[in-house]
Amino acid sequence: MLKRPKITVVGSGGNVGAAVVQWCAQKELGDLVLIDLKPNVAQGRALDLAQGGAFAGFNASFTSTDDSSFMQDSDVVVITAGVPRKPGQTREELVGINAGIVKTVCENVKKYAPNCILILVSNPLDAMLTVAQKVTSFPRERVIGMSGVLDSSRFRSNIARALNVHIKDVSAIVLGAHTDKDMVPVVSTATVGGVPLNKLLSAEQIVDVVNRTKRGGAELTELIGTSAWVAPGFGVTAMVESIVLNQGRILPCSVELKGEYGISEGACLCVPVKLTNKGAEKVFEIDLSTEEKAALKAAHTAYLEVRKIALSSV
């Protein structure tokens, strides 16, 4: 029998981790290991989910624990461990506390799952990727951040709502940093059913859609009182699925840049990548408008500031 993929989610007692586990279980993507500092909560989440299998039609295997050695030889490790922001906070304000958490988790990843593909979710996302790379020394294709999938999904949803069209027909991506200020919704390549976005919405409407997308996480945090987890869970699952099923989807993800887009400092920012069972197998450079290029440059500058704090905290 072929080996089933082993997928570990660290932080799975929390909202995003539990959502990732739920969607991965429903898609029967592999054997799931739930790790959290609060093992009872992770165990409760697993039990609740397993009991839903009868009606949802899945039969997933779960292990839940606070013992990091259970991630041994995982194919994919997802890190959602970390503090979420509260209303009024930025993601960047979480850097000190979450850098320490991500560092601890990554030390265990390096020890127990040295060949895994690592997906980072904890915020501030792009800087946490740098911490993970520093601790694990994994090559860039195996340290991938979930940001652009979620941000693009929000961009597509906002466009669909503005036009009252089906979201499936909206093709649009968000690059740059996963921050309220330095996300780069790429208007120049956005289309709906093949029709360019600027033929469908006025310049003013486009600005509204772009601003709403950039504030998507903040808006939800203000409404819920903590940050979102349903759409983030779907986003991570799309990435895990493309990796374990070797689908080769091209999705916007945060990875270390090595000269792409003129960025040569090893910065981690969101760009289109091909996700296969090798991880971020290929990084793509696309043509951007002058404004979008400038926004990506600004995202790089902002990232360097947060990275400095992240690295000084670990």
Ligand SMILES: NC(=O)c1ccc[n+]([C@@H]2O[C@H](COP(=O)([O-])OP(=O)(O)OC[C@H]3O[C@@H](n4cnc5c(N)ncnc54)[C@H](O)[C@@H]3O)[C@@H](O)[C@H]2O)c1
């Ligand atoms: N990249 C994204 O798009 C995105 C989307 C949503 C949330 N996030 C981030 O994901 C993180 C988690 O968000 P959440 O809403 O699930 O928070 P949460 O508080 O619900 O869950 C976090 C979980 O991490 C656990 N944890 C903390 N330290 C740990 C450690 N060392 N080892 C194991 N588990 C540990 C906690 O016990 C808790 O159960 C936050 O940093 C949030 O900002 C990122």
Ligand SMILES: O=C(O)C[C@H](O)C(=O)O
């Ligand atoms: O907004 C947040 O802090 C959580 C996450 O990054 C999101 O975009 O939903």
